[in-house]
Amino acid sequence: MATTSTQASSRHADVSSKSDHRPDRNFRRRQRWGWLFVAPFAVVFITFLILPLAYAFRMSLFTNTLAAGTDFVGADNYIKAFTDPIFLGGLATVAKFALIMIPAQMIVALLAALVLDNLATWASKFSRLMIFVPYAIPVVIGALMWGFLYSPRFGPASSIFNLVGLSAPEFLSQDNIFGSLVNIVTWQWAGYYMIIIYAALRGIDPGIYEAAVLDGASDRQIATRIKIPMISSSLVMVVIFALIGTLQFFTEPQVLRGVAQGAIPVSYTPNMYAYSLAFSYSQFNYASAISFALGIVVFVFSFLFLFLTRKQSGLK
Amino acid sequence: MKAKFLASAGIVAATAVALTGCSGGGGGEGGEAAAASCTNTVVNTEAPQVTVWAWYPAFDQVVDQFNNANDDVQICWTNAGQGNDEYTRFSTSIESGSGAPDVIQLESEVLSSFTIRNALVDLTEYGANDVKGDYAEGAWEDASSGDAVYAIPVDGGPMGMLYRQDIFDAAGIEVPTTWEEFEAAARTLKESGSDAVIADFPTNGRAFNQALFAQAGSTPFEYDSANPQEIGINVNDDGAKQVLEYWNGLVEDGLVATDDAFTADYNTKLVDGSYAVYLAAAWGPGYLQGLSDADPEAVWRAAPLPQWDAADPVQVNWGGSTFAVTEQASDKDLAARVAMNIFGNEEGMNLGVDEGALFPSYAPVLDSTEFADKEYEFFGGQQINKEVFLDAAAGYEGATFSPFQNYAYDQLTEQIYAMVQGEKDGGQALDDLQASLEQYATEQGFTLK
Numbered sequence: 001m002a003t004t005s006t007q008a009s010s011r012h013a014d015v016s017s018k019s020d021h022r023p024d025r026n027f028r029r030r031q032r033w034g035w036l037f038v039a040p041f042a043v044v045f046i047t048f049l050i051l052p053l054a055y056a057f058r059m060s061l062f063t064n065t066l067a068a069g070t071d072f073v074g075a076d077n078y079i080k081a082f083t084d085p086i087f088l089g090g091l092a093t094v095a096k097f098a099l100i101m102i103p104a105q106m107i108v109a110l111l112a113a114l115v116l117d118n119l120a121t122w123a124s125k126f127s128r129l130m131i132f133v134p135y136a137i138p139v140v141i142g143a144l145m146w147g148f149l150y151s152p153r154f155g156p157a158s159s160i161f162n163l164v165g166l167s168a169p170e171f172l173s174q175d176n177i178f179g180s181l182v183n184i185v186t187w188q189w190a191g192y193y194m195i196i197i198y199a200a201l202r203g204i205d206p207g208i209y210e211a212a213v214l215d216g217a218s219d220r221q222i223a224t225r226i227k228i229p230m231i232s233s234s235l236v237m238v239v240i241f242a243l244i245g246t247l248q249f250f251t252e253p254q255v256l257r258g259v260a261q262g263a264i265p266v267s268y269t270p271n272m273y274a275y276s277l278a279f280s281y282s283q284f285n286y287a288s289a290i291s292f293a294l295g296i297v298v299f300v301f302s303f304l305f306l307f308l309t310r311k312q313s314g315l316k
Numbered sequence: 317m318k319a320k321f322l323a324s325a326g327i328v329a330a331t332a333v334a335l336t337g338c339s340g341g342g343g344g345e346g347g348e349a350a351a352a353s354c355t356n357t358v359v360n361t362e363a364p365q366v367t368v369w370a371w372y373p374a375f376d377q378v379v380d381q382f383n384n385a386n387d388d389v390q391i392c393w394t395n396a397g398q399g400n401d402e403y404t405r406f407s408t409s410i411e412s413g414s415g416a417p418d419v420i421q422l423e424s425e426v427l428s429s430f431t432i433r434n435a436l437v438d439l440t441e442y443g444a445n446d447v448k449g450d451y452a453e454g455a456w457e458d459a460s461s462g463d464a465v466y467a468i469p470v471d472g473g474p475m476g477m478l479y480r481q482d483i484f485d486a487a488g489i490e491v492p493t494t495w496e497e498f499e500a501a502a503r504t505l506k507e508s509g510s511d512a513v514i515a516d517f518p519t520n521g522r523a524f525n526q527a528l529f530a531q532a533g534s535t536p537f538e539y540d541s542a543n544p545q546e547i548g549i550n551v552n553d554d555g556a557k558q559v560l561e562y563w564n565g566l567v568e569d570g571l572v573a574t575d576d577a578f579t580a581d582y583n584t585k586l587v588d589g590s591y592a593v594y595l596a597a598a599w600g601p602g603y604l605q606g607l608s609d610a611d612p613e614a615v616w617r618a619a620p621l622p623q624w625d626a627a628d629p630v631q632v633n634w635g636g637s638t639f640a641v642t643e644q645a646s647d648k649d650l651a652a653r654v655a656m657n658i659f660g661n662e663e664g665m666n667l668g669v670d671e672g673a674l675f676p677s678y679a680p681v682l683d684s685t686e687f688a689d690k691e692y693e694f695f696g697g698q699q700i701n702k703e704v705f706l707d708a709a710a711g712y713e714g715a716t717f718s719p720f721q722n723y724a725y726d727q728l729t730e731q732i733y734a735m736v737q738g739e740k741d742g743g744q745a746l747d748d749l750q751a752s753l754e755q756y757a758t759e760q761g762f763t764l765k
Contacts, residue, residue, distance in 0.1 A: 066432050066719055067545045068761030153581045174737060259579045261520040262733030266726050279404045280722050282433065284411055 060288035070285075077289030087290055090270040091297065094249050097182070102242045104186045109193035109238065114223050116194075117201040128198070132191040139188065143255035146184045151259065172260040184252050189245070193238045200234035201227060236313035240302055247298045250275070270294045354392035359383040361390075364647065366654045369396040369406070370421035370639075372470075373602070374671035378664050382657070389650055391658070399423065400722070409644070410435045418645035419655045423637045424458035425523055425717040427466050430640070431541045432719040437641040438464040442652035447660060455677035457714025459638045461541035467638035469677035470659045471668070473597030474708030475527060475632050476700070477622065478604065481615040483512050483592040491619050495562060498622045502571035505592060513570075515593040516585070517563045518577035519733040522725040524595070527634040528563075529556040530715055532624050537718040538765055547718065548765035549753050551728075552746035558624075560735070560742035567736055574736045583607050589614065595621065597634035598705040602673025605694050618700040620708065631711030636677070675705060682709070720756065727752050 060077050064070040081087050112131050116124050134142065149155045150171035157168040171180045204227065212222050228235070250271035257264040257272075266280065267273040270290060278287035306313065356379045358365065368391050372378070379393045394417065396402045403426060409416035410433055422430065430436050444465040448456060455469035479491065484501075487508035492498040502514035518524065526536065534555030538548030566572045573591065575582050586594055587610035594600060604616070623629045639655040641648055659665045665681040668674040669690075676682045688702040718724050731745040740748070754764060 065759070065761035148580070151581050153584055174733075259576065259581070261576050261729055262736070265730050276726070279407065280400070280726070281720065282407050282411065 056288040057292060059285050060292050062285050064283070064285050066282075077286055078293060080286070081289050081293040084290075086267045086273060087270055087293065090267055090273050094247050094269050096178070097185075097249055098243060098246045100178075101182050101185055101246055102239060104182060105190045105193055105242055106235070106238065108186060108190040109197055110228075110235070112190070112194045113197035113201055114227065116198055117227070118219065128195075131194055134188045134190075135192040135195075137188070139251045140255055142188050143184060143252045146180070146187075147256055147259045150180055150256075172256070172263055174263045177256070177260060177263040181252055181256065184256075185246075189242065193242070196238055197231060197234055200231040204230050232312035233314045236306070236309045239309075240305060243305060244298055244302060247301060248294070270297075353394060355395060356380060356383070356391065356393045358390045358392060360387055363388050363390045364650060365390045365392045366419055366645075366647075366651050367417040368393045368419045368421075368639075368654065368658070369402060369417045371395050371398040371402065372421065372637075372668065372672050372674065374667065377671055378658060378667050381663055381667060382654075385663070386657075389654060391654060403429075403722070406430070406435070406642075414644065416642045416644040418647070418651040419639055419641055419658075421470070421637050422467060422640050423523075423635060424455070424467070424469070425635075425715075425721050427459065427638065427640065428461060428539060428541060428717055428719040429721050431461065431464075431466050432544050435643055436466045437643055437645065437648050437652070438466060439468065439641060439652055439655070440465050442641075442649055444468065444652070444656070447656055450660065450679050452677045452679060452682055452709055452712075454633065454709070454712035454714045455636060458633075458636065461539070464541055466541070467640035468655045468660065469636070469638050471599070471636055471674040472677050472709055472712070473599055473633050473635035473675065474705050474712055475595065475597050475621045475634050476600075476704040476708055477619045478594040478596045478600055479617055479619060480512070480589065480592045481617045482613060483510060483589065486510065487592075489592075491617075492622050493620070494626050495622045495624055499562075499566065499571070502566060503569075506571055510592075512589055512592045513573050514566075514591070515595055516573040516575050516577070516582070516591050517567060517736075518582070519574060519736055520576050520578075520729045521732075522729065523634050524577070525728060525732065526725075527597075527632040528595075529559045531621070531630050531632045532556070532559045533630070534559070535716065536724075537716050539716055539718060544719070545761065545763055546765055547757055547762045549718070549750060549757060551724070551753060552743075552750040556746055557743050560732070560746060564735055564742040568738075584609050587611060587614065597636075598675030598701075598709070599635060599673065601692065601694060601700065605673075616695050617698060618695055618704045620704050629711065631708045631713075633709075633712045633715065636675075675701075675709070682706075718753075720760065723756060724753055727756075 061072060061074055062070055063073045063077060112127075116128050137145075150157070152158055152168065152170065152172075155168075155171075157171065161168040169176055171177075208226060208230075209222055212226055217225065248271050249269045253264050253268050254272055254275070257266075257268070266276040271294065274287045274290040274294065277283045277290060354365075356376060359380075360383070363386075366389060368379075370393065375393065375395075379391050383390050396405050396417075402421070406416055406420060410430070416435070427436065440463065447468070448465075451469050452472060455472050456465075459465060459467040459469050477491075483505070484491065487505045487510055489501045489504050490497075492501045498514070505512065505514050521528075526534075529536070532555035534550075534553050536549070536551040536553070536556065538550075540546075563572070567574055573585070575585060584607070585591060587604060587607045589611045594604065596603075601618070620629075621632070639658060641651040641655050645651040657664075659668055659676070659678055662680055665674075665676050665678045669676055669681060669687065676687070681687055688706060689699055690701055691697045692700050727749055731740075731749045734740055734748075735742055735745040757764060
């Protein structure tokens with residue numbers, strides 16, 4: 001008995017020691033496999049993001065002028081960037097875009113999502129798809145298309161306005177280009193944000209609505225008092241996406257510049273400025289510094305926003 | 317398990333190799349690396365190849381002609397984009413130290429932008445001066461800097477005036493020969509109630525605007541590649557101011573349009589009767605014929621560019637391109653031979669003239685009676701070379717461009733746009749341009765003359 005018990009206990013001990021051991025070894029083994037699965041991504045990530053970033057950062061510490069050659073200048077390029085009126089002007093432009101464009105996109109996306117969430121007909125599915133479709137169009141194609149729509153010659157505006165005896169606004173003039181760009185971006189991105197918000201709305205337990213209805217809440221009250229607060233973390237995420245995108249504004253103005261070179265100068269936004277510095281004026285070093293300076297600004301603004309909305313986003 | 321582990325490790329390794337392979341593939345000697353991607357078919361695969369970037373119309377025929385005629389060297393041609401698109405790629409290749417072709421088409425106005433980056437070979441070492449006599453003087457001047465020759469001229473852009481005879485007749489306008497008459501014609505046209513304005517003055521005209529300034533004696537830059545740290549900037553000289561004020565007056569009186577050039581709108585307006593006159597270079601007729609939506613009733617004719625002083629005519633040039641040999645070329649001697657010979661023979665140049673509507677800088681074709689007597693159906697059989705462009709080319713004396721011409725043009729566009737918007741007058745616009753270019757040049761380490 002004793003022997004059996006010892007045997008049993010020893011066996012038990014053995015088993016337990018084994019089972020103590022096993023998860024650990026398994027875990028490490030799995031970890032190794034994990035690295036392997038990560039590796040293809042990591043190789044691409046390091047080769048195409050980390051290394052170029054490091055290289056660009058190194059470049060940004062040097063200066064290479066047309067006539068005088070290359071010199072190490074440390075932070076000089078950054079000091080120059082943050083005192084460069086063109087760069088600062090570009091930042092002011094994108095800040096203006098952020099102030100107008102982000103609320104515009106949010107309002108459209110939120111309204112569409114709330115309405116679609118309340119409907120359950122085939123029409124709502126169809127509308128959902130239609131609102132989302134612009135996002136599926138490549139940005140460059142979308143901008144080119146709008147370029148034609150805005151064109152006084154090919155666009156529909158002149159014929160529409162002629163019907164009521166008015167002359168069409170010049171969408172591509174200096175005064176109107178801002179609104180024209182806001183329109184393109186809102187058209188393209190509101191659908192995407194709508195889908196994010198809509199998905200969040202779908203995730204809310206419908207029991208809450210029932211309770212609210214029992215308490216006598218109207219549809220509007222449900223929307224403003226229940227739905228919106230409950231999806232605030234998604235809203236914060238959408239604003240962050242929009243904020244980062246807007247600060248890096250590039251593709252739409254760059255494409256529209258093809259038909260409005262006067263109204264959209266080469267340095268309209270910081271990203272366009274960096275692009276033209278590097279590829280039109282061969283100032284790769286200063287362009288790298290501008291890019292990093294823009295990166296810093298984007299980081300600071302995103303961080304600031306996330307910090308201010310930490311309660312809504314659930315980060316706290 | 318082990319096998320799978322090895323397999324995945326293999327995949328990772330293969331990916332890594334493929335990636336490094338990618339980054340290595342772009343480099344190498346222009347020759348071998350790019351050989352696989354020739355647009356043309358190489359005739360003699362045994363012969364050494366020279367890579368060429370160019371965007372000339374109908375260039376494929378010229379390349380085939382060259383490859384068939386030359387047994388010991390073959391061209392591998394790529395169209396790397398037109399104008400700025402190509403320059404951007406070339407610029408990036410220079411920066412990375414690899415990936416440039418052996419021979420490259422460059423407009424003469426950007427040559428010094430690349431010589432200052434030591435990207436082009438001085439062709440005098442490879443016998444360029446032996447063929448100097450074969451080229452129009454102004455074009456050769458544009459391709460040289462001091463004693464050095466950085467490119468072989470191919471085509472030029474002497475300027476003339478293409479006009480709509482039908483619109484002129486309807487408004488009772490005589491063909492203007494001076495800018496004063498041009499303004500009077502613009503007023504007559506407007507008063508006649510025509511839908512057309514006399515012409516377009518694009519704010520993004522770049523080389524076009526600069527050419528008009530040059531006609532009144534403006535010499536915006538002084539620059540010599542032999543002394544690359546020094547530059548003289550006079551973009552706000554009297555000639556430029558006179559011309560810009562003149563056009564600003566026409567703009568303010570609503571006599572000309574200010575549409576951006578080279579947009580789809582502009583292309584349509586050129587041929588649908590929105591403008592009565594197209595102030596054009598010699599490549600303009602070819603450009604016009606390629607545009608769609610043309611007014612079928614249009615009657616086009618060509619005349620010399622209006623002058624400031626009819627007694628002392630000045631001829632100017634807009635555009636025109638060359639072949640340069642890059643520093644990255646593996647066999648510079650061979651590359652130089654190709655640069656000199658692609659269009660440096662009658663067969664090649666004739667193909668360029670007939671199929672690509674080029675205005676040749678190669679004298680044996682330029683001076684030939686066939687070229688002078690060529691009748692253009694588009695102009696109702698008019699001999700536009702003899703009547704307009706040959707004189708313009710003969711009178712052109714060359715111009716000097718800055719080593720940051722692209723920047724200068726972008727700034728010019730901004731200033732002219734501000735002027736057209738009524739923010740400043742022409743003189744102020746050019747003074748501001750002068751200030752911004754001086755500042756830029758100083759920042760770039762130049763000494764101002």
